[in-house]
Amino acid sequence: KQEVTQIPAALSVPEGENLVLNCSFTDSAIYNLQWFRQDPGKGLTSLLLIQSSQREQTSGRLNASLDKSSGRSTLYIAASQPGDSATYLCAVRISGSARQLTFGSGTQLTVLP
Amino acid sequence: DTGVSQNPRHKITKRGQNVTFRCDPISEHNRLYWYRQTLGQGPEFLTYFQNEAQLEKSRLLSDRFSAERPKGSFSTLEIQRTEQGDSAMYLCASSFGADYGYTFGSGTRLTVV
Numbered sequence: 001k002q003e004v005t006q007i008p009a010a011l012s013v014p015e016g017e018n019l020v021l022n023c024s025f026t027d028s029a030i031y032n033l034q035w036f037r038q039d040p041g042k043g044l045t046s047l048l049l050i051q052s053s054q055r056e057q058t059s060g061r062l063n064a065s066l067d068k069s070s071g072r073s074t075l076y077i078a079a080s081q082p083g084d085s086a087t088y089l090c091a092v093r094i095s096g097s098a099r100q101l102t103f104g105s106g107t108q109l110t111v112l113p
Numbered sequence: 114d115t116g117v118s119q120n121p122r123h124k125i126t127k128r129g130q131n132v133t134f135r136c137d138p139i140s141e142h143n144r145l146y147w148y149r150q151t152l153g154q155g156p157e158f159l160t161y162f163q164n165e166a167q168l169e170k171s172r173l174l175s176d177r178f179s180a181e182r183p184k185g186s187f188s189t190l191e192i193q194r195t196e197q198g199d200s201a202m203y204l205c206a207s208s209f210g211a212d213y214g215y216t217f218g219s220g221t222r223l224t225v226v
Contacts, residue, residue, distance in 0.1 A: 034214050049214035099169050103155030
């Protein structure tokens with residue numbers, strides 16, 4: 001059974017700092033991995049999707065990397081802003097199943113002004 | 114298209130009552146998913162539709178839960194005889210295919226009192 005772990009559970013940084021969020025998964029046979037952002041009481045907003053054949057994806061100040069062999073992904077946020085404060089979730093789609101995503105519990109990020 | 118739409122946004126119900134939630138996916142997306150999220154956890158998969166066919170159901174989906182997607186368009190999730198443990202955020206997502214990421218709605222927050 002695929003398990004997804006995100007460390008740390010919570011992170012607080014001053015504005016302007018670059019930061020890295022970590023995601024690890026137990027089964028390397030994944031189809032793709034997706035990072036989401038969730039504001040309190042809201043739904044999920046997709047940030048980046050990395051296919052299993054890719055090593056990284058970039059969007060603006062965000063960069064996500066994927067190392068399937070080690071079962072790890074990182075989300076790098078450059079020059080953090082208070083508006084980046086949210087919970088960040090990673091989710092993996094297992095190969096052979098085009099259906100469900102398995103989520104981590106998320107990292108709650110607070111960027112202090 | 115404005116994305117995935119879920120209604121209602123909030124629902125408070127008394128224990129034992131039945132509730133029904135609606136999800137309108139992005140119109141081109143043939144795949145639709147329901148997830149449940151409790152406080153501090155990542156979303157957990159409930160069920161999956163491809164067009165109008167319900168292809169997969171999680172063990173989390175007890176016999177009090179039923180989901181439909183008539184004509185492969187909108188979907189409904191009904192919970193019968195609600196229990197306090199059903200209190201959660203119910204999220205709907207849709208996708209175009211396995212190579213594409215999920216788009217989530219804003220969710221329906223259910224509180225059973």
